[in-house]
Amino acid sequence: MTIRLYDTSARQVRDFTPLVPGCVSIYLCGATVQAAPHIGHIRSGLNFDIMRRWFAYRGYDVTFVRNVTDIDDKILAKSAEQGRPWWAIGYENERAFTAGYDVLGCLPPTYEPRATGHVPEMIEMMRELIERGHAYAADGNVYFDVRSFPGYLSLSNQELDNLRQPEGEGETGKRDPRDFAMWKAARPGEPSWQTPWGPGRPGWHLECSAMAHKYLGSAFDIHGGGIDLIFPHHENEIAQAVACGDEFARYWVHNAWVTMSGEKMSKSLGNSVLVSEMVTRWRPIVLRYYLGSAHYRSTIEYSEDALREAEAAFARIEGFVQRVTEKAGKVIPPAAEVPPAFAEAMDDDLGVPQALAIVHTTVRQGNSALTADDKESAVARLAEVRAMLGVLGLDPLDAQWAGTDRGDDLHGVVDSLVRLVLEQRESARARKDYATADAIRDQLQQSGLEIEDTPSGPRWSIGSR
Numbered sequence: 001m002t003i004r005l006y007d008t009s010a011r012q013v014r015d016f017t018p019l020v021p022g023c024v025s026i027y028l029c030g031a032t033v034q035a036a037p038h039i040g041h042i043r044s045g046l047n048f049d050i051m052r053r054w055f056a057y058r059g060y061d062v063t064f065v066r067n068v069t070d071i072d073d074k075i076l077a078k079s080a081e082q083g084r085p086w087w088a089i090g091y092e093n094e095r096a097f098t099a100g101y102d103v104l105g106c107l108p109p110t111y112e113p114r115a116t117g118h119v120p121e122m123i124e125m126m127r128e129l130i131e132r133g134h135a136y137a138a139d140g141n142v143y144f145d146v147r148s149f150p151g152y153l154s155l156s157n158q159e160l161d162n163l164r165q166p167e168g169e170g171e172t173g174k175r176d177p178r179d180f181a182m183w184k185a186a187r188p189g190e191p192s193w194q195t196p197w198g199p200g201r202p203g204w205h206l207e208c209s210a211m212a213h214k215y216l217g218s219a220f221d222i223h224g225g226g227i228d229l230i231f232p233h234h235e236n237e238i239a240q241a242v243a244c245g246d247e248f249a250r251y252w253v254h255n256a257w258v259t260m261s262g263e264k265m266s267k268s269l270g271n272s273v274l275v276s277e278m279v280t281r282w283r284p285i286v287l288r289y290y291l292g293s294a295h296y297r298s299t300i301e302y303s304e305d306a307l308r309e310a311e312a313a314f315a316r317i318e319g320f321v322q323r324v325t326e327k328a329g330k331v332i333p334p335a336a337e338v339p340p341a342f343a344e345a346m347d348d349d350l351g352v353p354q355a356l357a358i359v360h361t362t363v364r365q366g367n368s369a370l371t372a373d374d375k376e377s378a379v380a381r382l383a384e385v386r387a388m389l390g391v392l393g394l395d396p397l398d399a400q401w402a403g404t405d406r407g408d409d410l411h412g413v414v415d416s417l418v419r420l421v422l423e424q425r426e427s428a429r430a431r432k433d434y435a436t437a438d439a440i441r442d443q444l445q446q447s448g449l450e451i452e453d454t455p456s457g458p459r460w461s462i463g464s465r
Helices: 039-057 071-082 087-103 114-131 202-216 227-243 275-281 285-295 303-327 339-348 352-371 375-392 408-430 432-446
Strands: 004-007 010-017 023-033 059-070 135-138 141-144 178-187 200-201 219-228 248-255 257-261 448-454 459-464
Touching: 004 248, 010 141, 023 039, 023 087, 023 202, 039 087, 039 219, 039 257, 039 275, 039 285, 039 375, 059 202, 071 087, 087 275, 087 352, 114 135, 114 141, 114 178, 114 200, 114 202, 114 227, 114 275, 141 227, 178 202, 178 227, 200 202, 200 432, 200 459, 202 219, 202 227, 219 227, 227 248, 285 303, 285 352, 303 339, 303 352, 303 375, 303 448, 303 459, 339 352, 339 375, 352 375, 375 448, 408 459, 432 448
Parallel strands: 023 059, 023 219, 219 248
Antiparallel strands: 004 010, 135 141, 141 178, 178 200, 448 459
């Protein structure tokens, strides 16, 4: 068994060899909390949640660090715009991100450090870089000297002479306009921390280099994030950490965007779809299926039609799980191992689309077994399906979805109403008024519900609409 991952730095799929046998350390660039999360933000956390689950299934002890950027130009701009404290905006949106991860079934990180809690580590890193000749102070700012680091831009495969990096507000005293700020001098009305070079606040890139070192050491296995972070953020992280003496990340893994009309989903473009809004219209487990079903390196083009297709596909899986559970008269536990073809797909750069194809094939086999009244085979297939869904965080019988998936209150109301209508249909059938019974069924189906007659009575589910 060998897990293989596409390494951005190597520009190829590589066999994964951990630094410490049996262990894997992952650092994921998390939220910048200037606003509530849209589904593009949460996709990254969800993709790496699947990675983490697969490593755990393969027997690794996983340390998963996902940071929070709680001080940033965008947060300060929001603070000025809304007339609210920067920390209040940051904390409110940090909670919104946590709620978004939780509602979509992402496991909590091992550690979730905030940037503002690690200023001492940043100061030590800057001190070391200045002593080594890779950084310098000017006008209260501290800059990284990009020409002092020969490996700069190797991740993004750019040429330094072709790079243009305009100065940010207050970034004065640069030796080269391409040098980037690790520390920004204090400005009126902004928060600041004391350093040997004067008061100020962290630059965006410094925080991750410092926190990755604190929680994972000088070398760790995997650094992840969205493809938009390759430059400048990850490029600058590498420069700071390696110039300071760290080996840093051995594999770089990046997920693609969620787009609308071909453009990256972004608050600034006004085309974002908030997670909090989406989960009022779609079941969270269906939204997880939708965001997780594409390969992590493939762009997802958002559309209502695509979500309806995901809903219908998951309904087929869920319907099979429900039917076999009813047939068996008990909850069937997941199999100890996933089918070999599923494992092969996941080992190959987390091939979720191919893995889901195995799930659907197994569901079809199980449905055929049900039709043939082969209970033993149907139960065996369900055990395999639950094992595979568990790895993907999609097992509808898992405790993580209990009481959270559909929304108990709303589902209870709908269930009561539908059952009243179904009772009317059953009464019509009892008096052999089949025209009325069929009309009731047709109306329910037009409303987006699927009705299935079972030996224990009619059962409803959300259909493909």
